[in-house]
Each structure stands twice: as C-alpha cells, then as structure tokens.
Amino acid sequence: AQSVTQPDIHITVSEGASLELRCNYSYGATPYLFWYVQSPGQGLQLLLKYFSGDTLVQGIKGFEAEFKRSQSSFNLRKPSVHWSDAAEYFCAVALSGGYNKLIFGAGTRLAVHP
Amino acid sequence: EAGVVQSPRYKIIEKKQPVAFWCNPISGHNTLYWYLQNLGQGPELLIRYENEEAVDDSQLPKDRFSAERLKGVDSTLKIQPAELGDSAVYLCASSLGTANNEQFFGPGTRLTVL
Numbered sequence: 347a348q349s350v351t352q353p354d355i356h357i358t359v360s361e362g363a364s365l366e367l368r369c370n371y372s373y374g375a376t377p378y379l380f381w382y383v384q385s386p387g388q389g390l391q392l393l394l395k396y397f398s399g400d401t402l403v404q405g406i407k408g409f410e411a412e413f414k415r416s417q418s419s420f421n422l423r424k425p426s427v428h429w430s431d432a433a434e435y436f437c438a439v440a441l442s443g444g445y446n447k448l449i450f451g452a453g454t455r456l457a458v459h460p
Numbered sequence: 461e462a463g464v465v466q467s468p469r470y471k472i473i474e475k476k477q478p479v480a481f482w483c484n485p486i487s488g489h490n491t492l493y494w495y496l497q498n499l500g501q502g503p504e505l506l507i508r509y510e511n512e513e514a515v516d517d518s519q520l521p522k523d524r525f526s527a528e529r530l531k532g533v534d535s536t537l538k539i540q541p542a543e544l545g546d547s548a549v550y551l552c553a554s555s556l557g558t559a560n561n562e563q564f565f566g567p568g569t570r571l572t573v574l
Contacts, residue, residue: 350502382565389464389551389565390503436502447516448563450502 348373350439350451358457359427367422367454369437378440379420380448381411385433393435396420407431432458462486464566466552472572478540481569485533485554492529493563494537495551503551509535539571547573 349372359365371377378397382390394405401413411422420437434455438448465484473479485492490511495503506525508516511532520527524543529535539546549570553563 355500387469387567389553389567391565392562395562438502447505447508448503450504452501 348377348439348441348449350437350449352435352437352451352454354454355452356455356457358459360459361429362426365422365424365427365431365456367435367437367456369420369422369451370418371420371437371439372418373439376415379411379413380438380440381405381409381420381422382436382438382450383407383433384436384453390436393422427456427458429458429460432456464552464554464564466550466566466569468569469567470570470572472574473542475544475573476541478538479542479571480539481537481550481552481571483535483537483552483566485535485552486564489554489556489564490532491555491557491561492535493553493555494527494535495553495565497549497551497568499548506537542571542573544573547571 351370353368380395381393383393384390393409394403394411396403396413404410409424411420413420434453436453437451440448467482492509494506496506497503507520507527509529512529525539527537549568551568552566555561555563
C-alpha cells in the first residue's frame with residue numbers, strides 16, 4: 347500500500363534562513379507527488395505538484411521541490427523563509443494514471459522565529 | 461471566484477447526538493471529496509463523488525456515517541450517533557475532474573464530541 351512519511355513533526359527556523367522539509371513515499375511505481383500548506387483555520391492550499399518531466403518543480407510562494415526516485419523522496423525547499431510561512435505542510439502521493447486519491451503524510455509544523 | 465464553502469465552521473455536541481456538515485463546492489466542479497483530519501495527522505479520504513454518484517466510499521464507516529450529494533452540487537456528511545473518537549476536522553474538497561486535477565479544499569468543520 348502507498349504511504350507517505352514526513353520524518354519531522356516540528357521544525358523551527360529563523361526568518362531569512364533556508365528551509366528543507368523532508369518527504370519519503372512508498373509506492374511501486376512513480377507516483378504523482380504534491381505539497382500542500384495549511385494555515386490555522388484555513389483549508390489546504392496546493393504549493394506544487396510533480397507528475398513527470400523535470401524533477402525540480404517550482405511552486406507558489408517561492409517554494410520548490412525535488413523528486414529523487416533513487417531515494418523515494420520529494421523534499422520541499424525555500425531559500426529564505428518569511429514569517430508568513432509559519433504553517434503546517436503536508437506531502438501527499440496519488441496513484442499515477444488514476445484519479446487523485448491523495449494519501450497524505452502526517453505533516454510538518456513550521457515555526458518561524460523573527 | 462468563490463472557494464469551497466463549508467458550514468458550520470465549528471460544532472460541539474454531546475456523544476450519541478447526530479451532527480451534519482454541509483459543503484458547497486466550487487461552481488462547475490463535478491468531483492467532491494470528504495476528508496477526515498485527526499489532530500496531528502494528514503487528511504484521510506472518506507468518500508468521493510462524481511456528480512451525484514458516490515464512486516469511492518470504501519473508507520466511510522457506514523454504521524454511523526452517511527453522505528449525500530443531491531443534484532450533484534452541494535453535499536452533506538452526517539454522523540449518527542456521534543462518538544468521542546469522531547472529534548476531528550472534516551474537510552471538503554472539489555475538483556473539475558479526477559485524474560490530474562487539483563483538489564481545492566474548504567476551511568473544514570471542527571467537530572468536538574463531549
């Protein structure tokens with residue numbers, strides 16, 4: 347069965363510092379991969395997605411993610427974090443070629459220090 | 461364009477009472493999803509509708525949960541009777557289609573069962 351692991355439950359960074367959130371997936375083939383952000387009291391917003399092609403994908407709000415097949419990873423990065431990036435981040439996987447039945451990780455809560 | 465609307469945003473009930481959640485998807489979106497998000501976890505799919513047909517309800521606990529999407533637009537998710545373990549956030553999402561289409565999430569309904 348497909349699964350998603352986000353090893354870090356909480357991460358704290360200083361404003362202006364770089365950020366990397368880890369995501370590992372378990373799936374027999376190349377899945378569709380997603381990163382969502384959830385701010386308090388808000389719904390999930392899609393940051394970026396990978397279906398195929400270039401393994402480095404750009405998203406909204408200055409985020410990017412890199413798909414590494416050999417490591418079954420899809421880590422999210424941002425070169426300089428802003429205080430408004432404090433939120434919960436979810437990695438998700440979906441079956442390729444099928445409908446988007448999303449399997450989510452448990453999330454990583456990001457805190458940003460001024 | 462209005463996003464996915466959910467109501468109520470918060471609900472507190474006594475155990476064994478019934479409760480219902482309402483979702484209005486983005487106009488024109490024929491696919492509607494209900495997710496359950498437990499505290500500290502990622503969302504888990506409960507049911508997916510294509511228009512008015514429930515095409516994936518394998519994760520819906522049918523002994524106490526029910527859902528409907530009359531006329532293929534708005535949807536209602538019901539729990540009867542509620543149990544303490546049902547305390548969670550219930551998210552609704554919609555998309556234009558299934559495969560490869562972004563799911564747009566509502567803000568959720570936070571249910572507390574006392």
